[in-house]
Amino acid sequence: MSPIEQIIKNESVEDVVSYFALFRSAQAVDRMYGRHRQEIILNGELVKTYNSLFSDGVLASDENGKTVKGPNWKTPQFITENKYS
Structure with missing residues (x-):
């Protein structure tokens, strides 16, 4: 199983x-879920999660429309623990 999976x-x-x-x-993230956990797309959870992360200030858009860290962004634990490398 690949690390992404x-x-x-x-x-x-x-x-x-x-x-x-x-x-x-967003399309690349959608494809990742489509490949490995399609139910997250089918039940609408992926779109709801994107929207809530933006409304909660975890993610934001810069002046060019690129997704950037919002004021409430925290490094996910799986990254700080280096869990999949």
Whole structure:
């Protein structure tokens, strides 16, 4: 199992999106879930999570529309623990 697949299957949608949205497009994150946890897309959880992360200040958009860290962003635990490297 690839590290991406392990992350998608084992970590919360909030943690995965808050990290990967900083350097991957929404479409790329959608494809990751489509490949490994399609039910997250089908039940609308992925879109709801994106929207809540922006409204909660975890993610923000810069002047060019790029997703950046919001004022409430925290490094997900799976990253600080170096869990999948």
